[in-house]
Amino acid sequence: MPQGSSHRVVMIVEDGSNPFELGVATELFGLRRPELDVPWYDFSLCADGPVTMHAGMFTMSDVPGLDAVERADTVIVPNRPDPDVPPSTAVLTAIKGAADRGARLVSFCTGAFSLAAAGVLDGRRATTHWRWADAFRARFPAVRLEPDVLFVDDGDVLTAAGSAAALDLGLHLVRRDHGAEVANAVARRLVFAVHRDGGQRQFIDRPVPDIPDTSLAPVLAWAQRNLDRPLTVTDLAARAAISPATLHRRFQAELGTTPLAWLTSERVALACRLIESGGLGLDAVARATGLGTAANLRVHVRRRTGLSPTAYRARFARAEPRD
CATH class of the missing domain: 1.10.10.60 (Homeodomain-like)
Incomplete structure (x- = not known):
């Protein structure tokens, strides 16, 4: 991350997106961190139309349009509300455009379906929620799916397996951008495990x-x-x-x-x-x-x-x- 400037993180949400994953991204990238002497992220949302969060819990108004993706250094795609329903053409175009200009792409849970539908995961390592792994593999055979890990870091494309794993991946990004000590400080604020390696299994037989x-x-x-x-x-x-x-x-x-x-x-x-x-x-x-x-x-x-x-x-x- 360039020192002395904010790294722009934009999250694409849509009707039915998971509010927990929105909360994860907001907590990690949107809250100010005055106790940390480092330039923090510039976080915002965008959408292709009106947004009602998962199960009709609340409606978001005045969400910026997808042109915000054009200025993003990191683009986050949360879960697909229904993995069987593809994203809009506008969302796919925005994701592909971000990839073409070298932005970092991140998905949480079934958001990997959106990245794969945009063609940015072909030939690359990725993961998604275990429940949808077989459907993902059948639909996107060109993706090197790793179905039993928490998250996959494939350089400029990173994918998390589920909502809780989004926290692990988010802290991993903070660690990549700012180092272990800053990531540890953020984890302490969250009262969350400092580090779970991405290669750990998605669920454990006896937690x-x-x-x-x-x-x-x-x-x-x-x-x-x-x-x-x-x-x-x-x-x-x-x-x-x-x-x-x-x-x-x-x-x-x-x-x-x-x-x-x-x-x-x-x-x-x-x-x-x-x-x-x-x-x-x-x-x-x-x-x-x-x-x-x-x-x-x-x-x-x-x-x-x-x-x-x-x-x-x-x-x-x-x-x-x-x-």
Whole structure:
């Protein structure tokens, strides 16, 4: 995001759009953040005609027209009220025009149907709500659908699986634009999980453990305090006093991911925070996070942020690193 200027975010709504997703976008991109010393987003709505939100809950008046999309840096498309009914030609034209001029495109839930209908997802990775995955795949075979993840970041096109996953994707965008510390601050304001990786499953077999005292929370907290150590899945299992196979099952049931994927995600999240602090060189960051080498650090940070550690530090660091 250009420093010193607002990034224009425009959300296309239509009759029957989900008010929760409108609330997510408004909370993340529309509210002022005076406590954060960064230029924030310029958020607005637009529509192709009158808008009554989902289930007739309320009607919106004086919503700007679709020409607002022409000035947007990021365009958000919320759920399709009925995925079987295509968007209007005007909406499809606006989405295609935004893609052609290089705007960032984002969909929440079945909004991926709108992006796909506009032809901007062909050959690209995307996700949508699990309930509509089969219908989506049948209708848009050229899209590389990933049906069992929270969200997909494919560079300038990002898709979230459902309404709650819109919060995960929105915070991911804030993290991309402003860095981990700012995203963490926004998450704290929301009283929301700081980071759920997009590769996590859309729904978890057992979201709440049957016996809270046997949850993974203690071993997770211990691992987070010891990320500088060369921890392995075997180490985590030993700390939890269970077998590695049981640990894998518990991670899938409680977190929807694997122990190794979780551990790597935590290491990279810590690395991003340390890079932003600007006090350590890359070799020191790699050692402090258990990633081992600067080369390994570069691979994982680029995979998560789309930037090399050097570029990430140049964009987000608050102080010069020590030699």
